[in-house]
Each structure stands twice: as structure tokens, then as C-alpha cells.
Amino acid sequence: MSKKEQREVLLAQREALIDELDSLYKRTxxxxxxxxxxxxxxxxxxxxxxxxxxxxxxxxxxxIEQPLITSPSTQP
Known part of the structure; x- marks a missing residue:
């Protein structure tokens, strides 16, 4: 799995967890x-x-809101 795919999976999991927590607190x-x-x-x-x-x-x-820090390109 590429780094981009890993970031996307992590982002989706964080967003899903936030949604679940929001639902839990609303029910509470x-x-x-x-x-x-x-x-x-x-x-x-x-x-x-x-x-x-x-x-x-x-x-x-x-x-989620942190900017993606990338390495500078090695190609001119």
C-alpha cells in the first residue's frame, strides 16, 4: 500500500471515529x-x-487538518 493510500485509510478512519463519537455524544x-x-x-x-x-x-x-508535508522534488 502506498503512503498516499495509507494516509487516505487513516483519514477515513479518523473521520469515521469522529462521526461515531458525535453520535454517541448526541445520544448521551x-x-x-x-x-x-x-x-x-x-x-x-x-x-x-x-x-x-x-x-x-x-x-x-x-x-486531519494538518497540512501534508512532502519532500522537495529531486528533479529540476
């Missing part, structure tokens, strides 16, 4: 809204989950 927020707890408790829990989401997804997105 939907579930939280049904809890019979105080608004303050829901707000605290939501804040913690948002921090968790950001920590889980940010490194994956940063890796």
Missing part, C-alpha cells in the same frame, strides 16, 4: 434531557460531557 445529551434531576445537576453534567467531547474529538480533527 438526549438521555440527559430525560433525567429527573435538577437543572443545576444537568448543567454540571452537560459541561463535563462537553469537555470530554472536545478532548476526544479535537486531536482527531487536528490530525
Amino acid at each position: 445529551f438526549d438521555r440527559i434531557s430525560t433525567l429527573k434531576i435538577s437543572e443545576r445537576s444537568i448543567a454540571k453534567l452537560t459541561q463535563i460531557i462537553l469537555l470530554s467531547r472536545d478532548s476526544a474529538i479535537a486531536p482527531l480533527r487536528e490530525e
Whole structure:
């Protein structure tokens, strides 16, 4: 497998993981809204989950957005 193909596979896997994590967090927020707890408790829990989401997804997105660094051509 060429380096380009490997990068494409890794990119696809990162994007798939981000999508799966987004779905998981959306389901979690939907579930939280049904809890019979105080608004303050829901707000605290939501804040913690948002921090968790950001920590889980940010490194994956940063890796996707990094520019591809290539070697200079050896041909004139």
C-alpha cells in the first residue's frame, strides 16, 4: 500500500471515529434531557460531557487538518 493510500485509510478512519463519537455524544445529551434531576445537576453534567467531547474529538480533527508535508522534488 502506498503512503498516499495509507494516509487516505487513516483519514477515513479518523473521520469515521469522529462521526461515531458525535453520535454517541448526541445520544448521551438526549438521555440527559430525560433525567429527573435538577437543572443545576444537568448543567454540571452537560459541561463535563462537553469537555470530554472536545478532548476526544479535537486531536482527531487536528490530525486531519494538518497540512501534508512532502519532500522537495529531486528533479529540476
